[in-house]
Amino acid sequence: MPELPEVEMARRYLDATALHQPIHRVTVKHQRILGNVSAARLRERLVGKEFSESTRHGKYLFARTGEGWLVFHFGMTGRLAYFKSMDKEPEHDSLLFSFANGYHLSYDCQRLLGRINWAESVESFIAQRQLGPDALRVSQEDFVERLGGKRGMVKSALMDQHAIAGIGNIYSDEILFQMDIHPQTGAHRLDRSVWQEMHGVAQDILREAIRRRAEPDDFPDSFLIPRREEGERCPRDGASLQRVRVSGRSAYFCPRHQKKM
Ligand SMILES: [Zn+2]
DSSP states (O other): OOOHHHHHHHHHHHHHHTBTOOEEEEEESOGGGBOSSOHHHHHHHHTTOOBOEEEEETTEEEEEETTEEEEEEOTTTOEEEEESSGGGOOTTEEEEEEETTSOEEEEEOTTSOOEEEEESOHHHHHHHTTOOOBTTTOOHHHHHHHHHTOOSBHHHHHHOTTTSBSOOHHHHHHHHHHHTOOTTSBGGGSOHHHHHHHHHHHHHHHHHHHHTTTOGGGSOTTOSGGGOSTTOBOTTTOOBOEEEEETTEEEEEOTTTSOOO
């Protein structure tokens, strides 16, 4: 599932391909991916305009067009693809932007869990969705304040988009792996100094993932993510990785160096 690093790569991809090109046609292939905007309204707002800039907040990608912003959320399987010949159209093309230059940008979403919304401003969208600050921009003080006092498990706290936006199931596992913390540890049991350290560790992990283009195969050998499967071994101490359920999601951890407190 696309989390902050994957969405940041999508933002850069949009910038490198589709920015500043007049939009000639908008084709909605699956109505289900439309959130607060109808296909007709989308066409009305986009045709003849262009994407003039982009930004990201947490797992949301914003592309400005004229007086508003198109907001992409990628769900479990969403991605962008830019191509010229329709032979290259992705199999699960859900929304297609066709540009005056003959190229197309597809929002491809196999499981149709992603959503396209329209926002008057980035700030209003963040406020309406009650999203916390972006995980890469949040200050240490704010991070500690927002997560330190939470009830429930530490992994759930990290994944709560209302607290901090951008970290999901995969990257929360990596953060806890590198912090030597069991994912089912109560958030309130961690000292302030641990949360302070976690702020830096989380940002280092997210930055490193972006530097490696969010390609797990290119991640450092010390990372959990490329080995995040049952039966795999901890890259630090060789123990067999284990899986537990946290907030309905599968958490992977090393039973040897992430002891339950
Ligand atoms: Zn280990």
